[in-house]
Amino acid sequence: MSTPANAPGERYQLFRRAGSTRWQVRFSIKGQGQFKRSLDTDDEREAERRAEGIWYEATYRAKQGLTAKIHTFESVAEAYIAQILREVERGERRADQRKSEPAVIRRYFVGYFGDKPIDAVSEADLERYAEWGRTLT
Numbered sequence: 720m721s722t723p724a725n726a727p728g729e730r731y732q733l734f735r736r737a738g739s740t741r742w743q744v745r746f747s748i749k750g751q752g753q754f755k756r757s758l759d760t761d762d763e764r765e766a767e768r769r770a771e772g773i774w775y776e777a778t779y780r781a782k783q784g785l786t787a788k789i790h791t792f793e794s795v796a797e798a799y800i801a802q803i804l805r806e807v808e809r810g811e812r813r814a815d816q817r818k819s820e821p822a823v824i825r826r827y828f829v830g831y832f833g834d835k836p837i838d839a840v841s842e843a844d845l846e847r848y849a850e851w852g853r854t855l856t
Contacts, residue, residue, distance in 0.1 A: 731774045733758075733766055742766030746774055748787045785838050792832035792840065796824050827852065 731746035742758040744766070756773060758766045777787040800821045806812040812820075831848050832840060 731770055733763070733770055742770075744770040744773055746777070748777060748781050751781060751787045754788065789836045790838075791834045792837050793829050793834060795837045796829050796832075800824055827855075 731744050734743050734745065735741065736743060740761045742760055742763065743755060744758055745753065745755045747753045754773075754777060758769045758773075760766050760769065780789075781787040803812065803820050804817060807814060807817045831851055832844070835844070
C-alpha cells in the first residue's frame with residue numbers, strides 16, 4: 720500500500736529528543752532550509768495537530784513570497800542595532816551613535832511594534848505609529 724503524496728510523514732517528522740518526553744517537529748521548505756520546533760506537549764495526538772498547523776502556516780507563508788520563519792520587528796531591529804555598532808567600530812558612523820541610535824530604536828520603534836511579525840507591518844500600522852509618536856511630546 721502506498722502513502723498519499725501529502726501524508727504527514729512526507730511533509731514533516733515528529734520526534735522526541737533523547738531524555739525528553741516532549742514532541743518536536745522537523746520539516747524543510749525548498750529555498751528556506753530546515754525548521755525544527757518544540758510542540759510543547761507530551762501527547763502524540765496533540766503533537767500531530769500542532770505540527771500540522773505549524774507546517775501549513777510555514778508553507779502558506781512561503782507560497783505568498785514571505786519567509787516561512789516569522790521574524791519579529793524586535794529581532795530585526797536588534798540585528799540592525801548590531802550592524803550600527805559594527806559600523807561605529809569601523810569608523811563608518813560617529814561614536815555618539817553607539818548610544819543614541821539603539822536607544823531611539825528600542826524606545827520608539829521596538830516599543831511600539833515589538834513582537835509584531837516584520838512582514839505584517841502595514842502602511843496603516845505606520846500611520847498609527849506616527850500618530851502615537853505625536854502623543855509622546
